[in-house]
Amino acid sequence: MNWSDVWNAMFGGIADYGDILALVSNSVWAGAVLGLVGGLIGVFVMQRDMAFAVHGISELSFAGAAAALLFGFDVVTGSIVGSLIAAGLIGWLGARARERNSIIGVLMPFGLGLGILFLSLYSGRSANRFSLLTGQIVSVQSDQLGWLIGIGAVVLVALLLIWRPLRFDSLDPQAAAARGVPTRWVSFAFMLLLGLIVAVAVHIIGALLVLALVVTPAAAAMRVASGPLSVPLLAAVFGVFSAVGGILLAVAGTLPVSPYITTISFVLYLVCRGIGARRDRATRSDA
Amino acid sequence: MNAASPLEIRGAALRRGGRELWSGLDLTVEPGELIAVLGPSGSGKTTLLRAVLGLDRLSEGRITALGSDVRRAGNRRIGYVPQQRPLPRDTALRGRDLVRLGVDGHRFGFPFPRRGERARVDALVDAVGGRDFADRPVGLLSGGEQQRLRIGQALADEPRLLLCDEPLTSLDLANQQAVVGLIDGHRRDTGAAVLLVTHDINPVLGKVDRILYLAGGRFTLGSPDDVLNSRVLSDLYGAPVFVLRAGDRLVVVGAPDAEASHHHHDEARA
Numbered sequence: 001m002n003w004s005d006v007w008n009a010m011f012g013g014i015a016d017y018g019d020i021l022a023l024v025s026n027s028v029w030a031g032a033v034l035g036l037v038g039g040l041i042g043v044f045v046m047q048r049d050m051a052f053a054v055h056g057i058s059e060l061s062f063a064g065a066a067a068a069l070l071f072g073f074d075v076v077t078g079s080i081v082g083s084l085i086a087a088g089l090i091g092w093l094g095a096r097a098r099e100r101n102s103i104i105g106v107l108m109p110f111g112l113g114l115g116i117l118f119l120s121l122y123s124g125r126s127a128n129r130f131s132l133l134t135g136q137i138v139s140v141q142s143d144q145l146g147w148l149i150g151i152g153a154v155v156l157v158a159l160l161l162i163w164r165p166l167r168f169d170s171l172d173p174q175a176a177a178a179r180g181v182p183t184r185w186v187s188f189a190f191m192l193l194l195g196l197i198v199a200v201a202v203h204i205i206g207a208l209l210v211l212a213l214v215v216t217p218a219a220a221a222m223r224v225a226s227g228p229l230s231v232p233l234l235a236a237v238f239g240v241f242s243a244v245g246g247i248l249l250a251v252a253g254t255l256p257v258s259p260y261i262t263t264i265s266f267v268l269y270l271v272c273r274g275i276g277a278r279r280d281r282a283t284r285s286d287a
Numbered sequence: 288m289n290a291a292s293p294l295e296i297r298g299a300a301l302r303r304g305g306r307e308l309w310s311g312l313d314l315t316v317e318p319g320e321l322i323a324v325l326g327p328s329g330s331g332k333t334t335l336l337r338a339v340l341g342l343d344r345l346s347e348g349r350i351t352a353l354g355s356d357v358r359r360a361g362n363r364r365i366g367y368v369p370q371q372r373p374l375p376r377d378t379a380l381r382g383r384d385l386v387r388l389g390v391d392g393h394r395f396g397f398p399f400p401r402r403g404e405r406a407r408v409d410a411l412v413d414a415v416g417g418r419d420f421a422d423r424p425v426g427l428l429s430g431g432e433q434q435r436l437r438i439g440q441a442l443a444d445e446p447r448l449l450l451c452d453e454p455l456t457s458l459d460l461a462n463q464q465a466v467v468g469l470i471d472g473h474r475r476d477t478g479a480a481v482l483l484v485t486h487d488i489n490p491v492l493g494k495v496d497r498i499l500y501l502a503g504g505r506f507t508l509g510s511p512d513d514v515l516n517s518r519v520l521s522d523l524y525g526a527p528v529f530v531l532r533a534g535d536r537l538v539v540v541g542a543p544d545a546e547a548s549h550h551h552h553d554e555a556r557a
Contacts, residue, residue, distance in 0.1 A: 007396070043379060046377075047379070106300050125426070161396060162398050163397075163398040164391055164394050164395070171374070172369065174342070174370075175437075175441075176392060178340045178342060178360055179389065179393045180362075180363060181393050193498075216458050221379075222377045225425075226377075226424035227379070227381060228381070230377035258488060
């Protein structure tokens with residue numbers, strides 16, 4: 001490896017950047033929608049302590065997509081089916097946190113193993129194989145991109161519609177139930193929405209890296225804000241910035257999109273942690 | 288049947304794992320009455336409250352709350368303060384948002400605020416004396432401050448019946464008195480009835496009208512003087528129990544109850 005190779009891999013396409021951008025504009029839109037919805041839903045993922053569940057769902061989503069690839073079905077549909085099965089099982093069997101974690105711990109390796117089996121049996125284009133695990137949005141076909149954007153929009157609207165009861169249930173399920181929130185129904189609906197957005201994320205950033213857009217932006221926002229509006233808004237901004245920024249940087253060269261997205265969202269998190277820690281120190285010295 | 292009664296319980300029984308916790312419980316609560324529910328852990332105190340809300344089921348019996356049979360949860364004229372879990376430090380809410388959950392937390396639809404809701408939340412915050420800390424992140428508030436706001440949340444729809452589950456646990460004496468003052472003030476102002484589960488009777492001793500004591504597979508119901516004496520409690524537990532008076536505080540000694548130790552740490556802090 002020498003530095004000019006690295007330069008080429010990162011910025012080799014800079015001369016034709018305008019043309020490239022025109023080609024990938026749908027990918028950028030898909031990334032923006034995922035960043036927005038991932039940031040918003042991530043706030044609830046954090047409040048309900050479900051980061052591990054997100055990871056579990058994404059592995060089964062990967063298995064579903066791999067199965068679709070092998071048997072010649074639509075890959076997006078496959079990932080959604082896998083996601084929804086996982087989300088449904090976790091929502092149905094794992095009402096309590098401890099049960100839930102053991103169920104996810106059991107499901108996850110099974111899903112990942114199944115997916116790897118399907119991929120090794122698959123004899124088609126090999127570029128498709130890894131992209132499900134590590135993501136490559138720019139290789140997703142444009143009709144599928146339309147689907148991903150559409151699913152993201154549906155999740156966004158549904159999430160907003162159940163926003164207040166979901167927040168009540170996440171914070172104090174007993175009081176919520178007493179005040180007439182159908183807590184079971186709301187929890188289950190949340191799992192389905194989570195499943196759908198994870199399936200979208202698998203195609204954009206890859207099954208192994210879903211957390212970078214569904215947990216990290218919200219975790220970063222919670223470090224620096226505390227309002228019911230400011231936290232989700234900030235999380236959404238962080239998500240969009242990571243996803244869109246990652247894609248825009250990646251298409252300048254030949255490197256995959258995912259490391260750019262994960263790095264941006266991680267750096268945002270570090271910065272927010274630093275700001276939060278500094279503010280904590282300041283309030284403590286005031287007191 | 289007395290239609291004006293906020294809560295009527297008839298022939299209630301609760302069994303757990305083949306063991307009878309109590310049976311034949313009849314209770315008619317008068318408007319404005321404050322009833323303390325006492326008893327060791329596992330005696331079904333929380334289940335009784337949750338049954339009134341329609342969240343749990345009794346083994347037998349019928350409950351009529353605010354004039355209608357309790358079949359399912361969701362009557363917002365019944366206020367409920369569940370047993371407290373401290374909120375995580377990074378909870379994405381300010382103090383007033385905790386109160387606000389009582390106003391709009393049950394509502395589906397795009398989360399746009401409605402007219403007048405802000406004023407309602409402000410009024411509730413003021414009613415529980417929370418104006419000074421209502422704009423701070425809820426995870427950074429003290430246990431007493433959180434508890435006040437949770438009571439504000441429970442008062443959102445001017446409940447005619449207020450159910451509080453261990454509202455005083457892990458509060459210091461000043462906060463215990465403040466919380467008791469809020470609950471007592473609400474029932475005096477509005478005539479709401481209150482059912483309050485507690486393991487320490489002392490903070491509410493001057494305010495309670497009646498005590499429901501669940502223990503030893505049975506129950507006793509009556510005025511504080513009728514229930515809290517050595518003879519009645521010894522009979523209820525089937526073991527020698529002593530009720531000692533220290534100034535204006537009562538200490539129950541010898542009750543076979545792991546929770547009894549809590550009394551001491553509360554007192555040590557006071």
